[in-house]
Amino acid sequence: MIKKRVSLKDIAQKVGVSTALVSYVLNGKEKEARVGEAAAKRIKKVAAEMNYQPNLIARGLKFGKTHTLGLIVADISNPFFAMLARIIELEAQKRGYTVLFGSSDEQLEKSQNLINTFLNRQVDGLIITPVAGSQAQIEELRNKGVPFVLMDRGFSEIETNAVVTDNHDAMYNAVKLLIRNGYKKPGIIAYDTTLTHMMDRIAGYKDALKDSGIKFNSKWMAKVPYGNYKEHVAAALDGFLDAKGRAVDALVFATNSISVQSLKVIHARGIKVPQDLGVISFDESDVFDFFYSSITYIKQNLQSISENAVQSLMQSIDSRSKKYTKITVPSVIIKGESSSRRTTRGL
Amino acid sequence: MIKKRVSLKDIAQKVGVSTALVSYVLNGKEKEARVGEAAAKRIKKVAAEMNYQPNLIARGLKFGKTHTLGLIVADISNPFFAMLARIIELEAQKRGYTVLFGSSDEQLEKSQNLINTFLNRQVDGLIITPVAGSQAQIEELRNKGVPFVLMDRGFSEIETNAVVTDNHDAMYNAVKLLIRNGYKKPGIIAYDTTLTHMMDRIAGYKDALKDSGIKFNSKWMAKVPYGNYKEHVAAALDGFLDAKGRAVDALVFATNSISVQSLKVIHARGIKVPQDLGVISFDESDVFDFFYSSITYIKQNLQSISENAVQSLMQSIDSRSKKYTKITVPSVIIKGESSSRRTTRGL
DNA sequence: AGAAAAAGCTTATACGTTTAAGCAAAAATA
DNA sequence: TATTTTTGCTTAAACGTATAAGCTTTTTCT
Secondary structure, eight states, X not given: OOOOOOOHHHHHHHHTSOHHHHHHHHTTOTTTTTOOHHHHHHHHHHHHHTTOXXXXXXXXXXXXXXOEEEEEESOTTSHHHHHHHXXXXXXXXXXXXXXXXXXXXXXXXXXXXXXXXXXXXXXXXXXXXXXXXXXXHHHHHHHHTOOEEEESOOOSSSOOOEEEXXXXXXXXXXXXXXXXXXXXXEEEEEESOOOHHHHHHHHHHHHHHHHTTOOOOGXXXXXXXXTTHHHHHHHHHHHHHOSSSOSOSEEXXXXXXXXXXXXXXXXXXXXXXXXXXXXXXXXOOGGGGGSXXXXXXXXXXXXXXXXXXXXXXXXXXXXXXXXXXXXXXXXXXXXXXXXXXXXXXXX | OOOOOOOHHHHHHHHTSOHHHXXXXXXXXXXXXXOOHHHHHXXXXXXXXXXXXXXXXXXXXXXXXXXXXXXXXXXXXSHHHHHHHHHHHHHHHHXXXXXXEEEOTTOHHHHHHHHHHHHHTTXXXXXXXXXXXOHHHHHHHHHHTOOEEEESOOOSSSOOOEEEEOHHHHHHHHHHHHHHXXXXXXXXXXXXXXXXXXXXXXXXHHHHHHHTTOOOOGGGEEEEOSTTHHHHHHHHHHHHHOSSSOSOSEEEESSHHHHHHHHHHHHHHTOXXXXXXXXXXXXXXXXXXXXXXXXXXEEOOHHHHHHHHHHHHHHHHHHOOSOOOEEEEOOEEEOOSTTOTTOOOOO
């Protein structure tokens, strides 16, 4: 049995007034609309009795505002994005917004589908971690005047709202740290993509080498595809670390997932960290606690990224201005034992 | 600049017909509505040119159906729920549905808020991991005739749609395995809650003891609060394992998060697994790969749980029948070295 | 040719909400 | 008392869509 939700009309009928009056009262516009005290009282009473709840869909249609955001991440099951989603949910809720979510899987088509679906559902704005090659999709949003903000990554070609970690800085500092700690041949494992966050991290890596007077060697860098990265990471590590002379003496990992997978392989192969290989990871992970040496890692400020993304989006929604703001969030390096040969193993 | 979305009216004006005709054509009802070929062609052409996209909010209002689901999990940032969310997203999308999500944080108030918000947004149905004590909330949904399905946990008191792992069976088998492998005093660490999933797991544990002729000892069971479970898990382990005679010789962990936290402590304390302590975890985790002995764990069928939840909800939505289906999904035990003293350590 | 049927459209109404505009009665002013 | 102002309400229109019902005009039938 479908219980019909009570509408303004139902209340109006019960009280014996027009729906307009009910609407005025329930929206607290009794003064402006000069509603009589007696009627107002009755309406409120009946509304409470009938447990009236406004139909937000109807309101959305009326105002062209749904108080809904669309969140498009690469993969909600990735703890990194799940964490961002959690904070975004909270921030959105504080502002009376609800969140629709979807995973693009780093695929152009899925990304476009999600954007279309969300727009057709009249979301007020979008928070997007754009996939590689989606510039056209994003530009279309801009042309349509849809409020949106890119998160975690951006495009250098297009001016948009974006909130990203200072990736260059993060990686630069990480590599500098390794070099300061005596490593001579620091390598990197990154995703094979042109997305800015990856390019910036790679640039930071290279700049750190340059500023330290070390010439970059292309054999120090492995780029793995997003699809089946696990095998490729394993292969890359085997390439770096095979018996006939190690290609690198330290490694920075460019993402969360690469970090975890790399550590798994390093653990399985029995590589000694930090003696034989210095290591710095990107993002936190539970697994770090189990590695025999504590892991040095780059800690992004997820709270700040999410807060700023929501904040920036809200401004876009409210002002509808053409001004775009790029926000760069600093990260910190949490120092463990994995990045320094000179370390003394604690307890 | 706000670009107005094109509506049926815009197309109608451009073509010079009524909106009704446009609606008929774009919904493929040309035959039923006897629309002329010429007009139909023009309308389609103009609609394509103007890149018409239907306003799903308006449609939702018209039909009282939004093709939106509400997903309420305990915490989207928990990998277990994030994984469920991912699959639900996929299954929903296959059926033309989009997903609103929210985290209840195991708090009654948040749960109620989310339910209200989602209902006001006219979701067609809800997938809920209910929080402890939320029976009244759930029952209200039932009374209202709102389609919903409980996931991961249920209530024994209320008849509802529910999709849960066969928790009793899972835990029963795990404990039986430990006992078969020679452990005499298997303990358990669980959450302190009356939710069925936990009760069932605890019952499974106790029944396994009983069926093995072992008398349950209340000192073998630790119940930790959801709030700051990490400290409590550590304290519980210290209680079990302190120097003056070990209270237990094996442990099963009742959830994902308890498992990971327990392993961290065990690792930090240097407890020998499986020699000094047999261990079986609930759910998978990346951290298992780093433990010095491979971890035996109960693997829930997340795919099946999610699929069934969506499927069951869809049936509720379509049929609006009063029939409730309880679906129990089997799990498997993935055997590692952590649950058997007689194991030979591999490579 | 005249009537009936079919074709091709428009009008009207509805979903639930908001709000400007309008209207009658009561109160205040002259 | 006659006029204006205020009060308290209703009507109407709108958001974008869908569809039953109605209305011409053309075609088909007898």
